[in-house]
Structure formats: structure tokens, C-alpha cells
Amino acid sequence: MESFLKLVPEVGSPHGGTIFRPNLPILQRYLLSTAIHLGTGTCLIAGFEMIHGSATLLALVALSSSPEVWPPVMDNPWISDSLHVFWAKRWHQVLRQTFFIYGGFPGKWLAGDIGMLFGTFFASGMFTNVQHIYWGRDSSGS
DSSP states (O other): OHHHHHTSTTTTSTTOOOSSOTTSOHHHHHHHHHHHHHHHHHHHHHHHHHHHHHHHHHHHHHSOOOGGGSOOSOOOGGGOSSHHHIIIIISOOTTHHHHIIIIIHHHHHHHHHHHHHHHHHHHHHHHHHHHHHHTTOOTTOO
16 A cells, blocks of 8 residues: 555655645546545554454463453444444544543533533544644644
């Protein structure tokens, strides 16, 4: 996937770029953007599963952990029938508790249920912003 992305200027760099190449005819433009989208998504899912599987194997073999403590990290996200099901149930929930602790619970303390909702999204946004700063992008994402 990385070799494929290097063939498309600006895509795959920390500073970003568009997967829609305006200089290509429309059919080629959409074939390229679809291939990048599907390939990147496949790599993300495979990466999550590989890291989780490795940690699970280490915990089970070396630490005598119980398999029940290590459920699958994702639940077939491609069979979701709504965005709610995708984000709430089928996509990984690795950082869910972190976002609740650092945003949702303080938000609930300040403003009830709506505060929990906004606090959780705020914590998620701050996590993304820290990633942008780490990769040398400013907070506007440019």
C-alpha cells in the first residue's frame, strides 16, 4: 500500500494531499480515489487486528491471562447497517473509555447528558489535534 501511495503526489505525507486528482479524467480519478480509500481502510483494519492479536497472544501465553478478557477489537465493521451501529458497536472501541474519562465524565458533571456528549467529542478532537501537532501540522489541519 505504501508503494502505491508513493505514486500519487502529496498523498501519504504528514502534510496531506487530496486523493482526487483534478488532472485525471473522471473515471480514472474515481477509480484511483476508491482504490486508495479501500486500500487504506483495509490496512487500518489489518493493523488494528495484528496489534491486538499480538497483545492477546502475549497476554495469554506469557501472562496466563483469560481469553474472555481479550475480545476481538472489531466486530465485522463492514456489515453495519447504519452509522450508529458502525461507530457504537462494530468499529474498535479502544479509546472509548479514555474519551469518557477525559471529556465525557467531566462534561456530565458540568452539564448533564448533553455535557457528556460534547465532552466526549471534545476529548476525541483534542486527541486528533495532538496527533496533528506531533506530525507537524497546525491545529487547522493545514
